[in-house]
Amino acid sequence: MDDIRAIFFDLDGTLRRVKPTSQEALLAHADDLGYTVTNKGRRDAILWSHSYWADARGVQADLQQLGGRAFWEAYIQRFVEALKPQGAPLEETTAALAERFTASFRPSFSLMEGSKELLWTLRSEKFIVGLVSNRREPLTGDAIELGIIEHLNFTLAAGQVAMWKPDPGLFDAALDLAGCNPAEAVYVGDNYYADVVGAQRAGLTAVLIDQYGVYEHIADRCIVLPHAQALLNEFGLSG
Structure with missing residues (x-):
């Protein structure tokens, strides 16, 4: 993934833990x-x-x-x-x-362990980092509450553009904010049907977080990781 310039993250189940x-x-x-x-x-x-x-x-x-x-x-x-x-x-x-x-x-909500360090490392390596979710309301408040706003270049909620994953239009809007083309971007999410399907339709590289170990059958369709922090290994980085 030498040509990647931007990495976009889903929120719930990827950077934020929903329990239960x-x-x-x-x-x-x-x-x-x-x-x-x-x-x-x-x-x-x-x-x-x-x-x-x-x-x-x-x-x-x-x-x-x-x-x-x-x-x-x-x-x-x-x-x-x-x-x-x-x-x-x-x-x-x-x-x-x-x-x-x-x-x-x-349910309660909290930042996934290691998420802040992950985002900090990616920003320090000059990646463009975005938070892109199917939420209706803007994500700025959530990012502030989680303490990660300073590690993001932008946030984008589906409700802001009236396009919802897996609609590739939401990913296109994120690419516009990042100022890059699909081949230069990765999307990281925990739902194959919304995150991987949508990202691939838009031409992005898709990374699936499989915390429950239920997606072995699609391991040949995208990058599958147990948690978002493992992304650093994909880029040869250490957090």
């Missing part, structure tokens, strides 16, 4: 309730969830149509359909998980 994610919470509740779930079921449920959240317009339509608790109940039912807990009726399992999930799901 909806997938983590549902899997933990399934375990607590004694459901028998295979490793394949866990993997399939996580992959389904990633594909669902990658469809930003579809998610928004579901929110507008269902709203609140009904949205989460529909989401959980589809998650359970992918999870396939053994010997558990769909409706019963969905109801049990939904009751626990809606009563307790209050």
Whole structure:
């Protein structure tokens, strides 16, 4: 990647830790309730969830149509359909998980360990560093709160340009802000369906963060790393 000048990062799941994610919470509740779930079921449920959240317009339509608790109940039912807990009726399992999930799901947000050092190293090596996310509102406040604003050349929220990953238009807008062409840029994200597909459609090099180890089957389609900090090794840098 000798020609790379710019590196763009996703926010949640890449630089910012969401604890727990909806997938983590549902899997933990399934375990607590004694459901028998295979490793394949866990993997399939996580992959389904990633594909669902990658469809930003579809998610928004579901929110507008269902709203609140009904949205989460529909989401959980589809998650359970992918999870396939053994010997558990769909409706019963969905109801049990939904009751626990809606009563307790209050995720917290924090900077991923090593993220600040990663960004500092990239900036010190003269890379253009951007934060590009499918959020509706500008990301400046999030970057300030996380203490990384000084390590970024720019931030870009999908809502600012009304284009949502995997729409290549969002990546094109990021390239314009960075002043470089697609062959000179990398996008780093944790959702194959939104981040890798969108980046590659726009001609960028894609790096996938696979923290759950569920993307072995696409290792030949992009660079796959366990966490964003491993990116430094790809560039021969030490943080």
